[in-house]
Amino acid sequence: MTVATSAGRSGQSRPLPNSAATAPPTPYTLLSCSMSLDGYLDDASEERLLLSNSADFDRVDEVRAQCDAILVGAGTVRRDDPRLLVRSSARRGERVARGLPASPMKVTLTGGADLDPGARFFVTGETEKIIYCAHSVFGVARERFGGLATVVDGGDPVDLHGLANDLRARGVRRLMVEGGGRVHTQFLTAGLADELQLVIAPFFVGDSRAPRFVRDGGFPWGPEHRAELAEVRQLGDVVLLRYALSARFGAD
Template identity: 70%
Template sequence: MLDRPYVLLSCGMSIDGYVDSPTDERLLLSNDADFDRVDEVRAGCDAILVGATTVRVDNPRLLIRDENRRRARLARGLPPDPMKVTVTNGCDLDAGARFFTLGDADKLVYCATPALPGAEERIGKVATVIDGGDPVDLTRVVGDLSARGVGRLMVEGGGTIHTGFLTAGLADELQLVVAPFFVGDSRAPRFVGDGSFPWGPDRRADLTEVRQIGDVVLLRYALSERYRD
């Protein structure tokens, strides 16, 4: 059996399943109370993974916001922020992105084999570049993360990444937040794309929690026997 971290997928979406707007304007899918919940979940993880498109488009910080949580991690002998991880086939990444420039946590980039030379030149000074296969193999990625001491991995998207983890059977838990509105535009990105998923009409995911958080709803699903309450 593959030795891999516990994998938790986290996503916010509209009622009709979209995770962003079709324009350059950022779509706000959550509220302050839920942002704080996500911050708490992040603080309990060893690494946070996002796709390269998310790094380019959203320019995320991927840092723990609450100083008490940062201090609590330090008291446990951990760095104040989880390791940052991204995966990319082309490695079209800007070394000046906040993913690389903010925070002292390790930054790992799993890159497709053919793009390794360019990746080393472009971002080798700000991140550790790792051969992820051709194309990048998520099973290989999580195996390598486990070997590096990652026991709990939080995956924050985007859609291609969520689809890849789910269809590969590499997810143990899904935390899905539903915002109270519709996007109604098929040009917008969705939570997941097409694929062969382990859960269908004959095998339903186990819904373990439904929680209202202000005007959004958290749906929590157990996706494997490794699920931890």
């Protein structure tokens, strides 16, 4: 990410940090995902498949409340139209009492800027929203979303290391990545994930047209370098598997 600018609320631009020597450490990054027994994030229908339960939804809400930013890919914004807000009023109140926004910053990345300005990503919550877009569509994205979010030129394609450095420079110390499969794959293969929180639903999808947890890629963990299983927790009829993916696992 060599030449990139950010359109902030002031209307001014600044270069993204692109040097490990000058940038602070990247945010502690945890990936959060629910999948079926056969590894699918959803089925192939238009209606969203619920893979979790109320106990796990509350756990995810608690994790969100502990983070500075929540990131999803543009495909998730289009398909699921998530709000990405802390649901619990008590947790929102605790954040505000600590001088934080009621919900974490919302972040997405896109190669085509084909997002609906009326999506709940943009129109719900008072928290800051950031879009990292490909250089080729930066002008279009800034014109389309500049009044709704901070638009950042992320390179072509969007450089995840530059994105992580930029978020850290904006004060993000703890980043929660909620998908989808393409984004999870990118963070894992880029070596930017410190923790994986994987919830297993007790059923099969059995349809190869459905989206999977990850796509093909060169992952740091394989048969000779296994990921460390740090926690197993039953939550009703689903199971949480928590994996340590870096030496920073569990860092506050």
